[in-house]
Amino acid sequence: MRILLTVFLFASLSGCAESTRGPVVFFLDGAGWYASGGAVENGLRKAGYKGEYEVFTWSAFLGPAQDHFITAQSKIVARRLAGKIERVRKNDPDGAIQVMGLSAGTAVILSALEELPDGVQVDNVVLLSPSASAERDLTKIMQHVRRNLYATCSPHDGIVAALAVNADGRPGPPAGEKGLRMPRKGDAQTQAAYARVINIPWQPSYVGFNWNGSHTGVTSDDFIAGVIAPRILSAEPFPLDRPVLERFAVGSER
Amino acid sequence: MTRRLQRISCLVVTTLLAVGCDGGKSFSEARKAEERGDPHVAYDQYCKAATDSRGGATASGLARVRGGASAYWESQALLEMDAGNYGESWRMLMKALEIQPDSTTTAKMIRQLELQHGEAIAEARTEWMQRGSVALASALRPRRRATVEPAPIPTSDDKQSVVESKVALAPPPKKESGSSESDAGATRQAEPVVIPVPGGKRDEPASTAVESPQDTAVQLTPAPVEPIPEEKPIVRPTTQSPEREARPVPKKPSRPAIRREPVRESGRSEFLVMQSLSLKDRSLSRGMTGMEGISILLKDTDDDEADFDLFSGKERIKKIRDLKLGRSQVFAGQSGTLYRLTLLGIHHKSRTVRVGIRPA
Numbered sequence: 118m119r120i121l122l123t124v125f126l127f128a129s130l131s132g133c134a135e136s137t138r139g140p141v142v143f144f145l146d147g148a149g150w151y152a153s154g155g156a157v158e159n160g161l162r163k164a165g166y167k168g169e170y171e172v173f174t175w176s177a178f179l180g181p182a183q184d185h186f187i188t189a190q191s192k193i194v195a196r197r198l199a200g201k202i203e204r205v206r207k208n209d210p211d212g213a214i215q216v217m218g219l220s221a222g223t224a225v226i227l228s229a230l231e232e233l234p235d236g237v238q239v240d241n242v243v244l245l246s247p248s249a250s251a252e253r254d255l256t257k258i259m260q261h262v263r264r265n266l267y268a269t270c271s272p273h274d275g276i277v278a279a280l281a282v283n284a285d286g287r288p289g290p291p292a293g294e295k296g297l298r299m300p301r302k303g304d305a306q307t308q309a310a311y312a313r314v315i316n317i318p319w320q321p322s323y324v325g326f327n328w329n330g331s332h333t334g335v336t337s338d339d340f341i342a343g344v345i346a347p348r349i350l351s352a353e354p355f356p357l358d359r360p361v362l363e364r365f366a367v368g369s370e371r
Numbered sequence: 372m373t374r375r376l377q378r379i380s381c382l383v384v385t386t387l388l389a390v391g392c393d394g395g396k397s398f399s400e401a402r403k404a405e406e407r408g409d410p411h412v413a414y415d416q417y418c419k420a421a422t423d424s425r426g427g428a429t430a431s432g433l434a435r436v437r438g439g440a441s442a443y444w445e446s447q448a449l450l451e452m453d454a455g456n457y458g459e460s461w462r463m464l465m466k467a468l469e470i471q472p473d474s475t476t477t478a479k480m481i482r483q484l485e486l487q488h489g490e491a492i493a494e495a496r497t498e499w500m501q502r503g504s505v506a507l508a509s510a511l512r513p514r515r516r517a518t519v520e521p522a523p524i525p526t527s528d529d530k531q532s533v534v535e536s537k538v539a540l541a542p543p544p545k546k547e548s549g550s551s552e553s554d555a556g557a558t559r560q561a562e563p564v565v566i567p568v569p570g571g572k573r574d575e576p577a578s579t580a581v582e583s584p585q586d587t588a589v590q591l592t593p594a595p596v597e598p599i600p601e602e603k604p605i606v607r608p609t610t611q612s613p614e615r616e617a618r619p620v621p622k623k624p625s626r627p628a629i630r631r632e633p634v635r636e637s638g639r640s641e642f643l644v645m646q647s648l649s650l651k652d653r654s655l656s657r658g659m660t661g662m663e664g665i666s667i668l669l670k671d672t673d674d675d676e677a678d679f680d681l682f683s684g685k686e687r688i689k690k691i692r693d694l695k696l697g698r699s700q701v702f703a704g705q706s707g708t709l710y711r712l713t714l715l716g717i718h719h720k721s722r723t724v725r726v727g728i729r730p731a
Contacts, residue, residue: 164473273425321421322414322470325433329425339434347473356481357468359500 140168140213141205143198145222148189148248148284149181153219153336160341166350168213173198175225185248189221189284195228202229206237214239215349219336220276220293223247223268224284230258237261241349244268244292245335248277251298252289259310265358267348270296271319273330293332299361311362317344398424401432408695410439414470441471448480457484457491465499642727645715650722661728663704667712672722677714679726701731 142161144154154172161170175198177188188194205214216239218226223244230242240263247268259266270293277293284291289298296316300307319330326344327337334340348355401416413436421429448463461484468477485492643662648669649655658668661681665688670678675696681689683705691700691712699713709731716725 321418321425322433324421324425324430325417325437327430329430343471343473347475347478351475351478353478353482356465356478356485357472 138209138212140166140215142166142168142170142215142217143173143202144170145173145175145198145216145218145225147181147220147222147246147333148184149176150220150333151176153245153333156336156338157217157341160336160338161346161350163338163342164346164350166346173201175222181221185221185284186282189224190228190286192228192232194225195232198225198229199232202233202239203237206239215241215243217243217245217345218247219245220248220332221284223292224249227253227255227258227285230261233261235260238263240264242266243345243349246271246274246277246332247292247297248280248284249292250283250285250287250289251292251295252300253285253287253292253297254300254307255297255314256300256303256307256310259313262313265313265315265348266297267315267317267345268292268297269317269319269335270294271328271330271332271335273319274332276332297361308362312360314361315348315358316361395420395424398429398432401436405432405436410436411443414440437470441467441474441477444470445477445480452484457488458495460484461488461492461495462499642713642729643710645725645727647723647725649724652721652723655723659726661702661704661712662710663706663708665702665704665710667726669722669724672717672719672724674719675717677717677724679712 142158144157146153151174158170175188175194176184202214202216205212216226216230224247226242226244227249230239238261242262242265244267247270255266272294274293277291280291283289296318297314299311299314303311319328323330323340323344326340328334328340328344348358397416397419401413401420404410404413404416414433417429417432417436421433444463444467448460448467451457451460451463461481464477464481464484468474468481471477485496644659646659647655648657648659648667650657650669650672658666660666664683666682668680668682670680672678673693676693679691679694679700680687681691681702689702694700694712694714696714696717699711701709701711703709710728711731713727713729714724715727717723
């Protein structure tokens with residue numbers, strides 16, 4: 118009887134936690150950095166977002182090095198996030214799911230997307246100052262993204278510039294430095310995937326949105342409200358979006 | 372050794388000063404442009420300054436002028452659109468959106484342009500993809516203002532009929548300090564872009580309103596005005612005999628050249644009243660009775676701006692100084708209803724202006 122009661126209680130609690138319908142935003146903070154969630158939420162609310170907002174805690178709370186080198190690459194953490202996304206999607210097949218992350222949190226997002234079962238998709242992915250590899254092949258990941266994947270990058274980001282190892286453990290420069298890159302030998306599927314991958318490089322005008330190019334400054338609520346939210350909260354394509362594929366095709370980015 | 376050290380220090384200081392001066396110069400240029408009401412120039416200068424100094428002053432400067440700069444490029448884009456230059460219009464709208472990415476109306480306009488004139492903008496789009504946004508921003512130049520029909524103002528030389536100024540839609544003044552324009556259905560205000568009248572000088576476009584220190588009213592861009600179809604010239608048959616024509620015509624007293632605005636088919640009203648006022652032309656009145664007993668008196672004119680006084684009865688209730696061509700001032704009627712006085716045209720040589728009033 119007690120066991121039954123406990124099971125029922127757990128089932129109810131977990132059911133309650135994932136029974137949300139409507140838009141959901143998951144945010145993953147950076148390694149050893151637990152302070153950006155509020156600013157990002159403020160930015161989204163400022164832009165008119167009224168849905169659920171959840172900070173997904175993935176840190177081991179053993180410091181930034183532990184998070185960056187070990188926890189961010191943990192399959193267990195990635196599966197936990199993937200499971201959460203899957204449950205939300207199951208509850209609301211049409212609801213918008215946005216996944217946003219900062220720095221090493223972006224590596225967890227990419228791994229979680231890879232872990233998602235076929236047919237389960239999020240709407241948009243936003244990688245803020247990603248410390249994952251710029252050369253990571255996103256072909257499979259983009260199968261789980263309905264719309265676009267955005268990645269910010271900045272030449273003034275001293276943290277990603279100083280990284281010796283990427284948060285996802287893969288080779289290549291960090292995406293937060295010069296943006297994501299399409300694999301040179303991309304087939305049609307890869308090209309289709311990268312047609313929805315968009316870099317948002319820092320530009321001087323972003324100083325007006327309180328992002329001075331720094332690693333964590335990208336989570337400023339003004340920047341989120343003014344630059345990121347218009348891209349992910351509207352169902353329409355955003356005119357300023359320039360996919361990596363197109364830029365690659367014209368040879369201007371690489 | 373000491374001399375060498377001195378030389379190195381001197382070099383370092385000079386380099387630092389040069390670097391500092393570059394950013395500082397852009398910043399001071401930006402401030403100057405902001406003060407004189409050129410937000411688009413100020414914005415570009417602040418952006419230049421932001422490459423060197425990404426600090427608070429530059430950030431707040433950018434946030435302040437962003438709305439005005441975006442509005443400026445939108446109005447330029449609309450002029451280009453009117454002239455059928457869709458590629459250029461697209462570029463300018465993209466620039467406006469780049470400045471104010473959360474402007475849903477700009478994004479909509481771009482999408483609409485892409486949908487309707489895909490071929491015309493294809494080249495501009497390819498170029499944009501290749502060059503990148505920063506190159507685009509610096510490559511743009513403001514449009515010339517000669518695409519719209521001139522708006523003759525009745526002067527002593529030309530007293531036939533009052534031909535309306537042709538106006539083009541322009542964007543509303545956007546909220547300053549980073550505020551976002553997120554209402555998709557927000558009413559689009561417009562700025563009448565009036566082409567210089569003979570003798571008038573108007574090279575610089577209307578820019579963000581700056582509140583005159585002596586006024587409490589805020590300058591605003593006017594509400595939407597649809598282009599008014601050109602009127603056919605009134606040709607009156609000459610039935611008078613030559614003798615009668617030769618007779619000296621008695622001088623008529625000053626009369627107000629009032630024109631009631633046609634109401635468009637959509638039923639949306641435009642100017643409630645439009646009138647020409649003059650300080651020199653004696654056939655035109657110097658003042659007019661505006662709405663709800665508020666009279667407007669022309670005080671002074673300049674090449675591209677004019678001064679007015681507003682009276683309620685005999686009491687002066689407001690001074691309007693340096694009202695720029697195409698700009699507006701809001702005033703309240705006796706019932707408290709707000710009206711917008713717009714300066715539609717100036718002919719400084721004859722000290723004549725044309726104004727319009729409509730509900731604010």
